[in-house]
Amino acid sequence: MAYNATNQSFTGSPNGFDWTVPALTRCSMCVIQTLLNAAMIVAFIVRRELRTSFTIYLMFLFCANIIYALGGYPLEVLRQGFPNRWFLSHAACAFYIYQVWVFCPVAMHLHVLITLNRLWAISFPVSYKNIHSEKVAVLICAGTFVYVHLVCLPLVVLDLKYHHLSDERYGCMLNTAAQNVYTTVVAIVSTDVPIVVVVGAYPFLWYKHLKRKKIGTAKPSRVEVHQTVGAATGVVSAIEPPAVVPNVLKRKSAFRRIEASSARPFVVLTLLTVSVLVCWTPDQVMWTMSCFNAANDAPGLRYTTSVLFTLQAALDPILFALSLRTFRKMLSRLICCCKRGVNEQPRGVKTVISLTQRDEQ
Template sequence: MNDTNETAWNQRADNDTQTAAEWTVLPVFQLLTALSGFLSNGVVFLVFAVNRSLWTPFNVYVVNLLIANCACIVTQFPMDIVVSLYHGGWTLSEPVCSYYLLTSWYLQPVIFNSHQLIAINRIWAVTHPISYRGIHSTRTAMCLCVGVWIYVFVGLAPGLVNDTAYYRVPLQTPGLCNLNTEAQLHWALAVQIIFYIWPQIFMLIASLVIFLVKSARRRRANRGRSNTVAPAMRGTNSNPQRTGREPTANITAATDNSETPSTPGRQRQKSSHGNLLLLLLTVSVTVCWTPNNVYYTWQFFTAYDEPTFYTVTTILFAIQTTIDPVMFALALTPLRKALYEFASCH
C-alpha cells in the first residue's frame, strides 16, 4: 500500500526466499479489514441510497468518501492480500501488476483528499457563513467531489505514464510489482507530500481554525449579552411602571445577533454535526495515517526497513476505511437514526 520506494520491498522479499503462500499476521488482518470495511461502507451507502431525507449538500462529501473507500476495498485490497501472502513477491501477470499499481496509486490519494475536502467545507461554512449559505448546494458539492478525482488524476498521470513507458522494472517469477520511484524521485516525493501528508496536516489546521473562530464568536456573544442586560436592568429599576418585557426582548435580540446572520436553529445543528464529524475524522486519521506517512517518507532517505513497523502501519492504514463509516454514524444524528431504523427492519 502507498508504494513509494522499491528498495524496501526488495529487502523484504530478499529476506524471505520462500514462494509458498503463508497466512501471517498481515494478510489475516488485511482480509478482516477488507471484509469489515466493505460491510460498514456498503451498509452506510445503502442507507443513504434509500433515505431521501439524507440527501443534503454536506452528505455529498460523505457519500463521495464512501464510494472512494468501497472502490479501494474492492480493487486494491485483494491484491494487497496476495502480495502479503507471498511476502512482497508478485506471482501474477504483468497486466495485473499494472492494474494493481494504478488502483493503489490513484485511489489512496483520492481517499486522503476526500477527507481534506470535508475540512475545506467546514472552514468555508464557519469562516464565511453568508457566502456558504448562498453558494453551497448539492450541485456545488458534487462538482467539488468530482474535482478531487480529477485533481488527483492530473497530479499522478505524468508519473504513472512515464513509469509504464520508460522506467518500469521487468517482472521476474516471482518478482516485485512496484513503480520505479528511484527513476522519478522528485515526482514521487512531491506526490507523498501533496497527496498524502498535506491532507492530514490541513485537517489538523482546519480543526484548530474552527475551534478558534467559534471560541471568538462565543466571547463576542457573551460580551453582547452583558452590554445589553446591564442598561435594560438599570432602566427597569428607574421606572417602576415598566413591565420587564422589554429587557427580555433585548436580551433575545442580542443572543440572536451573536450567531451567524439569519441562521435558523436547524442550520446551526447541521453545522455542529459537520464540525463534530471533522473532529472525529481528524483524530482517527491522525492515529491511522501518521505511522504510514512517517514510514514511507523515511524510505525516501534510507534503505533500512523494519518489517514489524511496516506491518503495523499497513494494518492501521487499512483500518481507516472501516472507521470512516463509524465516524459518520457517531457525528450525524439523522444518519444514526436511519441506521437504527434500517437495522430494526432487517
Template sequence: MDQNTSANFSTTNTANNDTTLQFTWSFVPAMEAVIFPCVLIFNGSILALFLVTRRFQIPFNIYLINVITSNIVFALLDNPLDILNFISSYWWLGNTWCTVYLYAINVSSGIVMQSHMLITINRIWAVTFPHSYRRHHSVRNAAVLVIAVWLLVHVVSLPGLIMDATLYRLPIEITGCIINTNEMPVWSIMLQLIIFALPNLCIILAYPYLVSMRLRQRKVRAANRSPATTKFGGSVHFKANRYYHREASASASVTVTNNKAPERSQRRDNRAFAIFTALTVSITACWTPLDTYYTISCFMDLSTYVKTLEFCEILFVLQPALDPIFFAVIIPDVRSQILQWFRYRWASK
C-alpha cells in the same frame, strides 16, 4: 497504501530463482482479509442509506458520500491484490494486474486522503467565512469540489504511473510489483507531498484553528442573545394585564418560529464539526505514521525498518472501516435508521 516508493509490503515477495508459487500468511494480510468485508459492508450500508433517504441529501453529506465511495473503491481495487502480494512468494498476476495494483495504492488511496482533506476545507470555509458559506454552499458546488479532487489526484498521479507502465517497469518476476521511482524521483516526491503528506499535515494543523474559531463564534452568539433575552424577560415579568400577556405570548411564538432555522443550522454545524473531529482522529492515528514513513523514505533509505512499516500498515488497514462507524454514531438519523433496521430484522425472526 504504498504510495510512491514501493508496492510491496511483503518481505517475502523478492527476487528468487524458485518459480514455485508459495503462500505464506502473516498477521498483516490476515488482518486485511478480515477488515476487507467489514469495509465493504459498513461503507456500503451507509452509502445506500445516504442515497435512498432524501433528508440525508444535504450539501455537507456530499463530502461524506465521497469519503464512503472512495473507501469502497480503494478496498475493491487494493485489498485483494494487496493480500495476494503479501502472501505470495512472487508477483504472479502479470503486468496488467500490477498496473491496477499500483493505480489502487497511489490514485485510489490518494483520493481517500484528499476526500478527508475536502472536509477540512469545508469546515475552514464554514467558520472563517460563514456568510459566504451559507450563501454559496450547495449540493451542486459540493459535487463540483468532489469532482475537482478526483481530477487533481489523477492529474498528479497518472503521469508517473503511465511512464512506469510503458517505459520504466522493472521485471516483476525479479523485483515484484513496484514503481521504478529511481527513474522518476521528482514525480515521486511531488506525489508524496501533494497528495499525501501536505493534506495530512493540513488536517492536523487545521483542528486547533477550527476549535478556536468555534469558541469565538459561541462567545459572539452568547453576547448577541443576552441583551434581547433580558429585555424581553423583564418586560413580561412586570407587565400584568391580560392583553399584554397575549401579545407577549404571540411575540414569543414568532421568535421561536424565526429561530428554528438558525437552531437547525447550528445543530448541523455541531454535527459536521463532530464528524470532522472523528475523521481527524482516524487520519492522525491511522494515516500519519505511514505518511511519515514514506515521506522520510523519499529522502533516505528506510528499507531496514521492516517492522516499523508493518506496524504502520496495520494502523492504515483499520481506517476505511472506522469512517462509517463514526457516521453511524454521530449522525442521529443514521443511527436511528440502523437501529430501526435491526429491530425489524429481529422482529421478523
C-alpha cells in the same frame, strides 16, 4: 501506507503463501470496510433528507473506500503473500499500481475537502450559504478527482511505459529508483500535504467554532432578559414588541435546536481528524523518511503503521454514524426494521430535516 507496501519487500516463504500481519488485516478489512461503507451509502440512497451539501463529501468518501477495498486490498494481499513474484497478468499489475499510487490519494483528498468545507462554512457563512449546494459539492469532488490524476497518473504511466521491471522476476511494484525525485514529489504532494492540511487546519476551526458558539448563545439570553423585564414592570420592550413576545419561547427553543445541530458537522470533523492523525500520520512519516533514507530496519514498525493505515477506511463510516445521533437512529431503523422504529419514523424524519438545514449554513 500503501506506498510502503508497494516498495517494501516483506519476507515471504519460498514455498507457499506467506500470511503476514498486514495481509491478514487487509483480508478482514476488505469485507468489513465494504459492508460498513456500503451500509452508509444505502442509508443515503433510501433517506433523501440525509443528503446535504456537506454529506455529499461523505458519500464520495464512502464510495472511494469501497472501490479501494475491493480493487486494491485483494491484489495487495496477493503481492505480499508471494513477494518478488506475480502470478496475474501485466494488466492486473498495472491496475494494482494505479490503485495504490492514484486512487488511494483520491480518498485522502476527500478528507481534505471535508476540512475545507467546514473552514468555508465557519469562516464565511454568508458566501457558503449562498454559493454552496449539492451540485457545487459534486463538482468540487469531481475536480479533486481530476487534480489527483493530473498529479499522480503521469508517474504510473511513465513507469509502465519506460521503467517497469519484470513482473515475473521482481513482482508487481513501481520502480521508484528510476524516478526517485518525481516519486518523492508525488508522494509528498498527494499524501503528506493532505495530512498537514487536515491536522493543521483543525486548531483554527476549533477556535472559530468556539467563538461562533459563544456569540450564538448570547442571543437567546438577551431576548430572555428583555422579556423578563417587560413582564415584571409592565413596560413594553423596545427590542421585542408585544406582538412577538408570545413567540419568544418558541423561537428560543428553535434557536437551541439550531445551535445543537451546528455542532454535528464539527463533531464529524473532529473525529475524522483524530483518526487521520492516529492512522495515517505514522505510516506517512515512515514513508517520507524512507524517501530520504534507503535503510528500513524495523519491519515490525512497518507492519504496525500499515495496519493502522488500513483501519482508517473502516473507521470513517463508524465515526460518522456515532457522531450523529439522528443518523444513528435512522440507520438502526433501516437495518433492524423494527416496529418501534417504524412508528417513530415521522418524528425522526422531521428531526433530521431540522439538522440538515443547519448543515447548509
